[in-house]
Amino acid sequence: MVKKMNNKNYNFSVWDVSEVYAGPGGKLWELLMGEQIHVGGSEQTDILAKKIGLDRYKDTYLLDICSALGGPARHLAEKYGTRVLGLDITPEMIKEAKKRTNGKSYEDKIEYRLGSALDIPSKDNIFDVVWGQDAWCYVRDKPRLIQEVKRVLKSEGVLAFTDWIWGSSEIPESKADYLMEFMVFPNLQTLEGYLQLIEDSGLKILEKEDLSTDFGYHMDKYVSILKENKKNIINNFGQELYIEAENGVKAWQEAANKKWVSRGLWIAKNS
Numbered sequence: 118m119v120k121k122m123n124n125k126n127y128n129f130s131v132w133d134v135s136e137v138y139a140g141p142g143g144k145l146w147e148l149l150m151g152e153q154i155h156v157g158g159s160e161q162t163d164i165l166a167k168k169i170g171l172d173r174y175k176d177t178y179l180l181d182i183c184s185a186l187g188g189p190a191r192h193l194a195e196k197y198g199t200r201v202l203g204l205d206i207t208p209e210m211i212k213e214a215k216k217r218t219n220g221k222s223y224e225d226k227i228e229y230r231l232g233s234a235l236d237i238p239s240k241d242n243i244f245d246v247v248w249g250q251d252a253w254c255y256v257r258d259k260p261r262l263i264q265e266v267k268r269v270l271k272s273e274g275v276l277a278f279t280d281w282i283w284g285s286s287e288i289p290e291s292k293a294d295y296l297m298e299f300m301v302f303p304n305l306q307t308l309e310g311y312l313q314l315i316e317d318s319g320l321k322i323l324e325k326e327d328l329s330t331d332f333g334y335h336m337d338k339y340v341s342i343l344k345e346n347k348k349n350i351i352n353n354f355g356q357e358l359y360i361e362a363e364n365g366v367k368a369w370q371e372a373a374n375k376k377w378v379s380r381g382l383w384i385a386k387n388s
Contacts, residue, residue: 125293126257129301131206131233134255138185138300139209141354143364144340148346149339151219153188154379155251156328156335161279162189163196164252168324169246169277170385171197176295180204180244182234182262182278183252187214187227199313202244203229204237237265244269248280257303260314267318270387276320279382283307284329285303288377296372298367308381329379336370 137143143154153159177199180323181190184203193199214229232238234256245273256262266276283305297305306314308327315322339346343350343366350359372378 127294127297127302129257129297129303130253131257133301134179135207135209138207141358143185143210145350145354145358147186148350149342149366151188152186153192153250154185155189155279156332158188159192162192162324165248165250165277165279165382166193166197168382169275171199172244174245176200177245178202178243179246179248180237182227182237182249182266183253183255184245185210186212187218189213189216189222189248189250190227190229191218191223194223194367195221198223199226199246201227202239203227204232204234204375205229206231206233228229234320235261235265237269239269241268242271244274245271246275246277249280251279251281253278254281254300254302254305259304259306259311263314263318263320267320267387270320272387274387275323276315276383276387279380280311281305282311282379282381284372284376284379285327286376288372288375292368292372292377295365295368296378299361299368305362305378308379311343311381311383315383315385321386322383324382324384327374327379328382329376332378332380333370333373336366336373339366340370 144271146154166305175198179199179201181201181203184205187203190203194201211229211231218224218227235258247270312325
């Protein structure tokens with residue numbers, strides 16, 4: 118059995134992740150989740166934004182780590198007037214994010230930059246907010262990630278993110294291996310594991326939340342969307358990819374509903 122604090126690393130590099138999101142995998146997740154490519158879409162973006170009071174401030178400078186297609190960046194710029202730097206390691210994602218932003222009334226508020234979350238291409242003490250939504254599960258060295266967040270945050274700046282994590286129940290090792298291989302995750306943290314990393318970095322935790330019930334609900338929803346679009350997926354990507362996707366999403370559905378896996382939310386403040 119795999120304990121809920123699983124320190125096992127899987128042999129996936131950032132380039133493996135980039136290859137998935139540059140190909141059919143990225144299109145599949147956009148089909149299931151929408152262009153924000155995270156659980157709950159714009160509704161969850163608003164929840165996190167309101168928790169940190171983003172609606173009360175103007176001209177906030179926010180770094181979105183693993184910004185993908187730029188969906189959250191565009192939402193935050195349009196609705197809250199936030200200035201956003203979207204950082205992603207996949208060139209195809211940066212290119213598409215720029216394309217989708219060009220011509221928008223708020224495009225001058227957004228910059229997309231190619232780069233690594235483990236070596237953020239930015240000076241120290243720059244951002245009012247560092248932000249992430251369900252994507253840091255793809256980052257191998259999470260202690261270094263949190264240290265980089267600390268480095269680029271202004272004094273009194275805020276860290277706000279959600280991520281996929283190990284849940285509260287033990288999971289058979291074979292099941293864990295399949296889940297991680299399907300998603301190309303190098304490792305996962307736990308709710309308390311991220312809390313420890315945040316505190317070790319010198320950031321002060323303000324809030325943490327287990328979102329397991331919501332995660333199970335959305336996994337049920339994604340299985341339904343996948344089945345509803347079966348014909349379209351097969352026509353565009355082939356039956357083999359559809360079968361692989363259905364097996365993988367169903368496995369994550371089972372794992373979410375058995376509390377083997379979960380989502381978490383963390384908010385912290387720099388000193």
